[in-house]
Amino acid sequence: MIRAAPGLVVALMALPVAAGLAGAVLPAFGYFPALGGADFSLAPWRDLAAWPGLGSAVRLSIVTGLGATVISLAITLLIVAAWQGTRSFRVVTSLLAPLLSLPHAAAAFGLAFLIAPSGWVARALSPWATGWDRPPDLLIVNDQAGLALIAGLVLKEVPFLMLMTLAALGQTDSARRMAVARSLGYGRVMGWAKTVLPAVYRQIRLPVFAVLAYSMSVVDVALILGPTRPNTLAVQVLDWMTAPDLTLRFTASAGAVLQLLLVLGALAVWILAERIVAARGRLWAGRGARGQMLDTPLRTLVALPMAFIGLGVGLGLTGLALWSVAGLWRFPDLLPQSYGLRVWTDQSAQLVGLGRTTALLAGLSALIALVLTIAHLQAGASRLVKVIYIPLLVPQIAFLPGLSALGLWLGLDGTLGAVLAVHLVFVLPYVALSLSDPWQAWDHRAGLAASALGAGPWRVLVAVRLPMILRALCIAFAVGFATSVAQYLPTLLIGAGRVGTLTTEAVALAASGNRRLIGVWAVMQMALPMVVFALALALPALIARRRRGLKVA
Amino acid sequence: MSLQLDKLRITQDGREMVSLDLTVAAGEVLTLMGPSGCGKSTALAAIIGALPPAFKMTGHIHLGGKDVTNVPTFKRRMGLLFQDDVLFPHLSVGGNLGFGLPRGTPDRDARIAEALSAAGLDGMGKRDPATLSGGQRARVALMRTLLSAPHALLLDEPFSKLDAGLRDQMRAFTFAQARDLPTILVTHDIEDARAAGGRVLSVTGTSIS
Structure with missing residues (x-):
């Protein structure tokens, strides 16, 4: 065995x-004998092209995928570069395990409850700041641009990339590289970016690709936080797959293949971008800017997304738990008026x-x-x-x-x-x-x-x-x-x-x-x-x- | 019982690292000496049957007249001691000693108690090995190896990490305990070689005095 x-x-x-x-x-090319598709044809692709939402679905897939990946990666690397080796960093890393064990869907629900027009954020600001005495008619969750979807993805992908980066750090001699850079007068973040990052990135490349592919094609988070009219491409494919009209399966298959091609295309673009960044980065590293003044502002800056993730998850989950036992809970009250286990x-x-x-x-x-x-x-x-x-x-x-x-x-x-x-x-x-x-x-x-x-x-x-x-x-x-x-x-x-x-x-x-x-x-x-x-x-x-x-x- | 290295040659990328042709008699301690990186540990790895694949070996190893060249490590019956004690951290002191004792040995508890006593560790069988001193741990590691009833003993710089004072004690203790076995000691410390009292060779077989 x-x-x-x-x-x-x-x-x-x-x-x-x-x-x-x-x-x-x-x-996708018409062949599915069990459903009467005995000959190859391009009809499924014509049906897919005829779907009016296709343009925005493709755009959404690319924007949310690349957006969530770039933002998650940037936050992860900045946190590690700015805070590695400090006490706060150890506290952050000890929170990784519970964050990782959290299902995407639960995190997405938590965020949705938090930022919805009737959620805690709106309640906390109402009515004194906003003047709202009822939930405003705003499309915050399920917004057309997919911003809520991106936020929900970042919440879960940063802990994943962080864990992968920590594992990579152990294999890259990062402590000695940093010691050399620091002794040459480099700031913490600048030294990390120029000496440790190239080695670390090589190790976390595949996880980054996985994040990109996942973010472009996610279904459950998109059902909770993503736009609905039209859906994201992945959600639409699922709709067609599960529709009672079985002929829609052909369209679904074409959509699935399109989704795969989009991911492959995005990966190709990403790899090209890696080359350009690496080539520019080598020139940049050779110019010797120390960046000592960058550390304090960057540390402060990156504390914001850290707080966003911590609060987003923490308050989101608390909100979920509270709603599950809430009786009457009027807007804009911060807490329910009664509780029950009904x-x-x-x-x-x-x-x-x-x-x-x-x-x-x-x-x-x-x-x-x-x-x-x-x-x-x-x-x-x-x-x-x-x-x-x-x-x-x-x-x-x-x-x-x-x-x-x-x-x-x-x-x-x-x-x-x-x-x-x-x-x-x-x-x-x-x-x-x-x-x-x-x-x-x-x-x-x-x-x-x-x-x-x-x-x-x-x-x-x-x-x-x-x-x-x-x-x-x-x-x-x-x-x-x-x-x-x-x-x-x-x-x-x-x-x-x-x-x-x-x-x-x-x-x-x-x-x-x-x-x-x-x-x-x-x-x-x-x-x-x-x-x-x-x-x-x-x-x-x-x-x-x-x-x-x-x-x- | 004797340990014979019959034209043992180890090469790496065609370069000769080790060349030994000799017999260690029961009760004899042979010392292999040289600076670090000269191939001493490689020679021991070959003798115990754990040579990394990057090396090529020719020749034969006989133990007690039997050719053990192709016998796997766990059936070779050669005891091995490292620079560090390498006690298993998840087992108690007694558990470590019991790990060495072959299965089916009668009176296991008595044998373990006896070994503890010989190491000056009476009644410490239930202790966590991490709570012992360096010298105590080294003695447990030696007793663990001896309880496995080896037919030869290989020592890979086992005294180098001990304090100077402990080192003499541990040398005396080790050589006294190993008195009936053919023993090969690998070291870069001339004091070890002197305490061993036997022949001193380089890994290519030239005599050092």
Whole structure:
């Protein structure tokens, strides 16, 4: 099994994506015998072109994707450059784990509740500053320009990129580079940008690409925060996919292929921009500007987005929790007039049922991913294969419709096993990314010492290596668990409406506008992965309590 | 029981690093000396069967008359001590000693208690290894290796990280405990070689005195 693991991992990452893409490309050109499309034609593309929203949908995909990526990357790098090595930085990094475990949808709901015309921001300013005594008729959430969507994406992508940057810092000799730059009189930010950034960026390139692809084609966040008339392209493809009129599947497939092409085009533009920035950057670095005066203003400047993210998430989630127990809550009151658990009790049976399915899917997929990752690494794959990024780079909306058609054809759609398998495609990359560094960092002499004492490879793995990296194993499990809980589109399309989770239920409520109901489901959705994360941090700490030599960082 | 290196040659990119052709008798301590980077640790890695793939090895290794050249590390029955103690941090002191003791050994607890006592650590079996002093940890590492009943002992600069005062003590303790085994000591410290009291060679087999 160990020897087969690398091949299995590659197959698990590449095959569903390849099959799904084939299942999108063929119908996009009219071929889908089950639906009467026996001949190739360009009719699906003509139908797609006839959709009046196409122009704005394409523009939205590009603007929100590039916007969210540039902003997230800039904030991440500035935070690290300006604050690395300080106390505040350690506080910020300790908040990363809970932020990462937060599902996109819950974060998006929190932000929506906060900035909506009847949200806390408007309430706090009313009526004394705004004169509003009822919620204003403004399109803040779901705005046409996609600004709310960009904000919602930045909220979640900065923690992800930050974690990737921190991992990269450990491999780039950043402390010594900074020491040299500082001793030559460079300011903190300038020195970091000129000496550490080039090495770090090389390491975080693929995660940045993943952020770009994700931001351009996201569905669940767009359903909550994105424009509605017209929809974003990804949401429209989903609409066509799930429409009762099955002929619309052809249009959906053409849309899915267009989405893929847009992402590939944007990646090409990004790579071109990288070259230009790198060439200009080398000239700039050679000119020797020290930038000592930049540190204080930049530190202050970057504190703003940090506060935006912290407050946005913190207040957003508090708002969700408060709405879930709110009775009467008049505008512009800051707090509800009465509280009650009515919605919770009304929903309790469903909450427990779907909560159980969610936890089962998440627990199993995280566990399988962990075993596969360990087997993959144990088989001597010293570095993770790049294949692991395929499911993160190809937009979900581009290959999941085709995959669900395949599932339908095989009679597997709507089964728990099929949903579990497709969750695994997205859970495995994150588990592998999370585990590979601690796995490599393990002191190999412990393994040699154990071998010399007569322990075979299995005993070295089970009795020495795994216990020594227990903390990393627990965190990788929690990351996988949270990834599974957050999956919306795979659950929806492969589950075919017969397998539901907390996430599909919560996102389905987005259009309802029922704040109390959304609050209940979103709170459940975020609580489940957070509890698992808390346990993942507590368990190794408890075990390591009497073993000081085990690193508990 | 003796350890024989039969025309053992290690090369890297065609360049010879190690060349040894000798036999270490039971109870003898052979010292390999040289500056860091000369290939001492590479020689030990080859003898224990953990040579990195960048190196090429020819020749044979015999232990107690048996050819162990292709036997995996965990079946070779050669004990190894590093510069650091490399105690397993997730196990207690007693757990570390028990890890070394072969499965199916009768009276495990008594054997562990005996080893603790020999190391001057009576009753410390339940302790966290991280709470021990450097010298105590080094003694636990040695006892752990000896409990695994090795047929030879390989020492990779095991005294270099100890304080000067502890070093003499630990040398005496180690050589006394290892008295019946063929032992190869790798070091850059002439004092180690003197304390070992045996032949002193470079990794290419030339005698150093």
